[in-house]
Amino acid sequence: MSPRPKTKSKPQLDFGNAWEYSPAPESTPIEIASKYKLFINGKFVAAKSRQSFDSINPATDEVLAKVSQANAADVDDAVNAARKALPAWKKLPARERAKYLFRIARRLQERAREFSILETMDGGKPIKESRDFDIPEAAKHFFYYAGWADKLEYASPGQVGKAVGVCGQIIPWNFPLLMAAWKIAPALACGNTVVLKPAETTSLTALRLAEIFQEVGLPDGVVNIITGDGRTGAALAEHKGINKLAFTGSTAVGKQLAKVTAGTGKKLSLELGGKSANIIFADASIDQAVEGIISAIYFNQGHVCCAGSRLFVQESVYEEVLEKLEIRLRSLRIGDPLDKNTDIGAVNSPEQLKTINAYIAQAKKEGAKCHQLKRKLPSKGNWCVPTWFSGVQPAHAIAREEVFGPVLAVMSFRTPEEAIQRANNSAYGLAAGVWTDKGGKILEIASKLEAGVVWCNTYNQFDAASPFGGYKESGFGREGGRQGLLEYLDFGGAR
């Protein structure tokens, strides 16, 4: 139950339209080919399927390029190339393997602007996010794991891990290049070879990364990139030639993949969905917490597996928090993702927009109260204004299921025990946020939350050195840090 909102609000500054921003587009031209082939054995090759699909700019509906649809025969070629490349790559002195990874990191840094623009055009995320987060973090990931390559014996002292073999990796569309880096960098550092399948709607930066592999002279077949939809992913997961499958995506698909790999001896790591709780206590610094709410749920249009999509506010500050949230939301700018002032970009695909809108409709139907920013949206593309619901009950779909969009469910609580109990009352366990200025309380709540990542007085922070991954149905295995290496090493009977 939420307290009744106050009828009279405090006076607020109102600038009308006087503070509208002028457009500030990132206008550096970049080259996009009209058609992309598959990257197998170090070369771009035409798909045996002879089929392709359009990669569309979700902010403009424009076709950016045609991308190949890999079929089972193409997957087979890619896995065989990875298998052929494995012995030599494994045997290469570790410090030499490291140097390839360092080179990749450097080239990514040098070509960062081009990658940022392409990422934003292909996926719809604001340029300031791809420029300041996605691309630099991807480079950092390669740099971080490059350094591990010749130090593996210290990752698990007293044990010797070997490369697992050929790794099939399937990644989502929300952080396309970054997810590719999360998967490829630790795999290569440990001496594995890779077949990577990017998400259907966001293949372009992964294919451009393949150009970097060519530039730096990465041996043929060490990384192969095959594009396509779920059928391509299924063919890769089922392929007998892979020793490990790493997947980031929805829990439903993750469970299917766990079934597909059951009994096969394939090593499996899953980074799946979430319904993460963001808990604000009365003794928090409220202004900071409001900023935290924004970054928790509206970062990357809410297309974030660890998004703080369930907000729990302690009853005594409920009204204050919501009032400040509403004021803060008014300053968010939604629109052209290539504009450097844009905060909220385009929803990745029409299908995802449909899913989000269905959740919004269901929440209304179930009796939650919908609050939405009133904004004029571009006439083309897929858009969803920042949305939040009050009057949410724990049984509502909006409080239980992953929306993967800019939609927040707001609830109140009275005691820390209640907050913990309700936060943990979820099949998911990916992340959580806690806001309070009391140190002892922070540590207690953080230790009791069933989540792989707990952000205290902050939210949505990531780093190559920091392990990321979930409890419960949010998957298993960690990415980043020392723990991320363990997923790509085989310790035989010792583990």
Next chain:
Amino acid sequence: MSNDRLAVLKTYKLFIGGSFPRTESGRTLPVVDLKGELLAHLCHGSRKDLRNSVVAARKAQKSWAARAAYNRGQILYRMAEMLEGKRSEFIDAIAATCDGGVRRATKEVDAAIDCLVNFAGWADKYSQVVGCNNPVAGAFYNFTSPEPMGVVGVIAPNEQPLLGLVAMLAPVIVSGNTAVVLGSEQHPLATSIFAEVCATSDVPGGVINLLTSKRNELLEHFASHRDFNGVAAAGCSTKQRTVLELGAADNLKRVRLSTLKKKDWYDVKLTHSPYRIERFVEMKTVWHPIGS
């Protein structure tokens, strides 16, 4: 011993939630020695017993995990003490029912005691080995520490009935997990006697639950029970592995298969390692800003 005294033949019971219930199924299994003579009976545990065990294990888990690591270490050490006290009983039982005679049985029991002592010592140290501070590029204090998974099913190997059970159980419970254990199907007597060790060594009720039954009867229930956070199993055939992993896919419980060969159970480099504990924890990473 004079021949005219009739020995008291024991019927061993299950160990669930700190007490010794009979199986609700009413079934028993005979235990015979290598010559085929009846030694005892024990309970043939059922799916219902398994479910009751999970309830007991879940109930006990939070408070077990909340105890100080030092305290959990002392309790594991107490188990070693009680096991040492029952050393000859275990040697007799194992020598009577397993190949290799008293010599092999002695080696096994001693290794099991040493294994418990080893993990008693890991209780307040393993997180210092497998956890870490992470030097992130920003003004944040960031650390990763292990937390227990919750309730873990343990399916012990057939051979080395005591050592296999102890070597699989100790790394599971030392971090704060509670366990539902299915002991060796071929040599279940050690499991039943081990229950008496647990009952007398300050292990809170429900932390360790011990079942004797047929592996293929209970395997799919270990796999599909939604309140297990993880399942550990040793000596699985490909078919058994498939059953476990298919069932586990339903709630994504963690499956940890042990591939140790028969002689590996005596290799302390493999079995006495903190990485055995690391298999049954979840890594939690906590961020906090630095600065005022």
